[in-house]
Amino acid sequence: MRTPLIEMRNIHKQFGGVVALDDVSVTLHRGEVVGLLGHNGAGKSTLIKILSGAYEADGGEILVDGAPVTIRSPRDARANGIETIYQTLALADNLDAVANVFLGREIVTSLGRLNDAAMEHATSDVLAKLKVVDLKSVRAPVSSLSGGQRQSIAIARAIHFQAQILIMDEPCAALGPQETAMVANVIQELKRQGLGIFLISHDLHDVFALADRLTVMKGGRVVGDCHTADVTQDDVLAMIITGRPPA
Amino acid sequence: MTQISIRRLAAATGIDTRLLAMAGALIVIALVFNSFTQGAFLSPRNLWNLAVQTSMVGILTTGMVLVIVTRNIDLSVGSVLGAIGMFAAVVQVQILPPDVWWNTPLTILCAVAVGITIGAFQGFWIAYRAVPSFIVTLAGLLIFRGVAWMMTEGRTIAPMEENFQLLGGGLRGSIGAFWSWFLGGLAIALVLFRIVASRRRRHRYGFAEKPLWGDLLTGGLWVGAISAFVLTMNAYNRPGTQIPQGIPIPVLLLIGTVLIMETIARTTRFGRYVFAFGGNPEAARLAGIDVRKLVLLVFVIMGILAAVAGILATARLNAGVNSTGTLAELSVIAAVVIGGTSLAGGAGSIAGAILGAVIMQSLENGMVLLGLPSAMQQVVIGSVLILAVWADVVYRRRVA
Numbered sequence: 341m342r343t344p345l346i347e348m349r350n351i352h353k354q355f356g357g358v359v360a361l362d363d364v365s366v367t368l369h370r371g372e373v374v375g376l377l378g379h380n381g382a383g384k385s386t387l388i389k390i391l392s393g394a395y396e397a398d399g400g401e402i403l404v405d406g407a408p409v410t411i412r413s414p415r416d417a418r419a420n421g422i423e424t425i426y427q428t429l430a431l432a433d434n435l436d437a438v439a440n441v442f443l444g445r446e447i448v449t450s451l452g453r454l455n456d457a458a459m460e461h462a463t464s465d466v467l468a469k470l471k472v473v474d475l476k477s478v479r480a481p482v483s484s485l486s487g488g489q490r491q492s493i494a495i496a497r498a499i500h501f502q503a504q505i506l507i508m509d510e511p512c513a514a515l516g517p518q519e520t521a522m523v524a525n526v527i528q529e530l531k532r533q534g535l536g537i538f539l540i541s542h543d544l545h546d547v548f549a550l551a552d553r554l555t556v557m558k559g560g561r562v563v564g565d566c567h568t569a570d571v572t573q574d575d576v577l578a579m580i581i582t583g584r585p586p587a
Numbered sequence: 588m589t590q591i592s593i594r595r596l597a598a599a600t601g602i603d604t605r606l607l608a609m610a611g612a613l614i615v616i617a618l619v620f621n622s623f624t625q626g627a628f629l630s631p632r633n634l635w636n637l638a639v640q641t642s643m644v645g646i647l648t649t650g651m652v653l654v655i656v657t658r659n660i661d662l663s664v665g666s667v668l669g670a671i672g673m674f675a676a677v678v679q680v681q682i683l684p685p686d687v688w689w690n691t692p693l694t695i696l697c698a699v700a701v702g703i704t705i706g707a708f709q710g711f712w713i714a715y716r717a718v719p720s721f722i723v724t725l726a727g728l729l730i731f732r733g734v735a736w737m738m739t740e741g742r743t744i745a746p747m748e749e750n751f752q753l754l755g756g757g758l759r760g761s762i763g764a765f766w767s768w769f770l771g772g773l774a775i776a777l778v779l780f781r782i783v784a785s786r787r788r789r790h791r792y793g794f795a796e797k798p799l800w801g802d803l804l805t806g807g808l809w810v811g812a813i814s815a816f817v818l819t820m821n822a823y824n825r826p827g828t829q830i831p832q833g834i835p836i837p838v839l840l841l842i843g844t845v846l847i848m849e850t851i852a853r854t855t856r857f858g859r860y861v862f863a864f865g866g867n868p869e870a871a872r873l874a875g876i877d878v879r880k881l882v883l884l885v886f887v888i889m890g891i892l893a894a895v896a897g898i899l900a901t902a903r904l905n906a907g908v909n910s911t912g913t914l915a916e917l918s919v920i921a922a923v924v925i926g927g928t929s930l931a932g933g934a935g936s937i938a939g940a941i942l943g944a945v946i947m948q949s950l951e952n953g954m955v956l957l958g959l960p961s962a963m964q965q966v967v968i969g970s971v972l973i974l975a976v977w978a979d980v981v982y983r984r985r986v987a
Binding site: 392394413414415418424426428430431432433434435439443444445446448452453454457458460461 | 862
């Protein structure tokens with residue numbers, strides 16, 4: 341059997357007395373999109389925040405390409421090729437697209453000064469690759485951009501730095517139909533390039549269109565793991581609600 | 588029609604419309620005061636004094652911009668500068684031997700070290716212990732004013748060494764005509780070089796270039812402003828002589844501080860992170876930025892600037908006085924806010940804050956020339972603060 345790109349084993353996380361994650365194990369392979377499903381409070385976000393370095397797990401281990409890694413901060417996650425696109429997008433709205441794409445990883449000259457020209461050049465390139473439409477200027481504050489354009493900038497930030505693993509939290513929640521289609525195209529393209537993608541969404545329709553495999557969570561545990569082709573939306577809905585695999 | 592052309596002008600020269608509006612307001616203020624004082628306001632002597640008066644508050648505003656951009660406030664700067672000013676006097680007069688060349692440099696070094704320590708102390712409580720900056724620096728306001736008094740039990744310490752006094756301006760504290768022109772020429776060369784370099788760089792990366800007339804206009808304005816400044820400073824003679832004063836040393840300190848702080852804010856990672864954190868603290872944290880260290884460093888910088896301002900104040904008074912800098916925090920915060928820095932964080936400019944400081948100081952200076960009672964001056968300054976921030980609110984709504 342192939343080594344998974346990501347394997348999270350027996351992850352445990354507690355907030356005070358509340359158990360948020362109880363012995364959770366998930367895997368993700370190259371070129372695979374795994375949909376993470378579940379109600380609010382099922383533990384999807386907590387799991388994903390542990391992988392992206394926003395939280396630290398209380399127990400369990402994370403393997404990238406079969407090798408155990410330690411992820412204590414967003415910086416550690418990025419060093420392991422894990423990029424996260426948060427539902428809130430985590431953009432500094434007062435800054436321009438260039439500053440946001442390179443936030444925390446700026447290109448500097450040999451004297452340590454920001455090399456804005458080089459960063460502007462690279463940003464224009466990566467946004468062109470994403471086929472972002474109608475972007476007035478990469479130097480305008482991102483607060484002046486549309487929802488889809490802001491989403492593109494968050495995606496551009498992840499792919500510019502050669503992510504291996506992409507975590508997308510509700511990527512289409514705030515988007516119109518056209519923009520949703522654009523995000524879907526981007527996901528297909530990244531899949532072809534061999535990235536592994538965790539997709540978190542409430543919208544079963546989106547998930548069925550994009551994901552190869554589904555992992556369903558309830559009450560801090562994994563209650564089901566199946567290939568999208570083998571189940572119907574009704575089966576999955578039942579799993580989310582009852583927490584039992586389909587008969 | 589005029590609105591459109593002003594916007595085009597701003598786009599072509601790269602000057603913020605807000606800064607243009609503030610410069611316009613400053614010119615109006617100057618002309619009004621000048622006509623009511625029969626030309627006294629715009630006399631070289633008064634402008635020279637105005638420049639010296641602005642330097643202390645100006646130096647502090649450059650740091651306060653970063654503090655406010657990171658969604659914090661520093662109410663302690665007046666007390667900190669008072670305590671450090673007093674400390675410098677004690678070190679120079681009571682501890683180090685008089686009339687040795689290394690007395691003044693060592694005094695300055697000690698004062699800056701204390702500034703770093705105080706900044707780190709306040710920054711630690713704010714960044715690592717999550718006590719709101721309003722509270723920490725309000726406490727700092729009380730603590731360091733008390734410390735300034737306790738160092739000498741309220742006694743004034745004087746006199747300072749002669750070369751230390753130069754830092755405050757005073758009778759001999761300016762660099763004369765030749766060096767003023769030398770520095771002015773250097774500044775002009777630097778401005779022109781940067782415009783050319785920026786055109787080349789944009790050309791190399793194939794970005795849209797600014798129109799040539801825009802760059803020519805920007806360059807022309809800079810050359811004009813620098814020349815006018817040097818001419819004015821040289822037009823004021825040392826009292827009782829024909830020797831031109833030239834640029835005062837405290838004003839040079841202010842200019843140097845502005846250049847350093849602008850460079851930090853615009854061209855370093857640290858500066859970029861300050862603005863990113865102000866715009867969205869969570870985004871900055873998730874981008875892997877050590878946000879606690881960032882906030883700590885901002886307060887360390889504020890501490891260093893308070894030390895510089897304290898040295899300057901003690902040099903100007905030629906004494907360590909325990910009340911030095913009382914209420915300075917309010918002038919500094921007012922200047923920063925008038926200069927367009929948002930108290931909500933994420934937006935602000937050092938150039939705007941300096942203009943704000945010049946506007947505030949001009950109002951104060953002009954009202955003194957007019958002989959307005961100080962109670963009336965306070966009423967005017969307070970009203971201007973509200974009006975300026977209201978204008979800023981309207982401006983932001985239009986731009987958004």
